[in-house]
Amino acid sequence: MTDTSWAEKMREGFRRTSDRFGDNLTGLFNKAALDEQSLDELEEALIASDLGPSTAAKIRDRLAAERFERGVTEVEVRRVVAQELEKILAPVAEPLEIDAFPRPQVILVVGVNGSGKTTTIAKLANQFLDQDYSVLLAAGDTFRAAAIEQLKIWADRIGVPIISGPEGGDSSAIVFDGVKKATEEGIDILIVDTAGRLHNKRHLMDELAKIRKVLGRLNPAAPHDVVLVLDATTGQNALAQIDVFREVAGVTGLVMTKLDGTARGGVMVAAADKYGMPIHAIGIGEGMNDLRPFDPKEVAGAIAGIRGVD
Secondary structure, eight states: OOOHHHHHHHHHHHHHHHHHHHHHHHTTSSSSSSHHHHHHHHHHHHHTTTEEEHHHHHHHHHHHHHHOOOOHHHHHHHHHHHHHHHHGGGGGGGGOOOSSSOOOOEEEEEEOOTTHHHHEEEEHHHHHHHHOOOOOEEEEEOOOOOHHHHHHEEEEEEEEOEOOOTTTTTTHHHHHHHHHHHHHOSEEEEEEEOOOTTTTTTHHHHHHHHHHHHHHHHHHHHHHHEEEEEEEEGTHHHHHHHHHHHHHHOOOOEEEEOTTTTTTTTTTHHHHHHHHHOOOEEESSTTOEEEEEEOOOHHHHHTTTTOOOO
């Protein structure tokens, strides 16, 4: 897929988000001036679009500072919104870099069941293969047999080896075997799937602590990355997931999935504004090439419903 077609697909994917934003702006531009009441209503519209109260307040302040004495058009508001969104997104647009020595670079992937975690692992692995890195997968989510089988299917499809064990097995033992194999065979990257259940946070914390202990014995620098996969359709609930997984897993970066067809893509901005954590990639669609690093300017324009940011 060319960059042009990807950009078009991304804009189409964000269409429901930008449409929702536009719907919330309806009725705000029939006054002679952008007064305090209009600014308040605009701020509420931004919050309703899942951009978050902090982002909404910044945009409100920016519009207030512009002092639109003769009123303001919807296009002008969208342009200001896009500019402010780009300011928030630009510092967190950070692709996942492979720079660990000695190898392997260990990437733990965490996230709730249904977030697109397993397919994200496959897409990341495929990208790394395209960059001429060698990859090994470890099926560390032993809680669900379906998770193990799904990862095996993806590993076979993209042509990478996988370490797995039985359902209910010791996930830290899988990780141990994965690091050992990757080290012995000179594999560049080990990507580890982990359990996604949150109903028993203590068990998850204990499990991840055990994995970290095993990793520490084999490679004190590991895990080098702890990537949280977030489903954009969950809206503000995604922020609660970040809070939990930061606590239990020490998350270092985010991947946002299912941005196509959702009206809640603005939560990515709220996450960037609140946490300032790297967003490594975004997913627009189910295809193997539909997970990519994001362009803050393009994403900001897509959310605001304009092309690019002037």
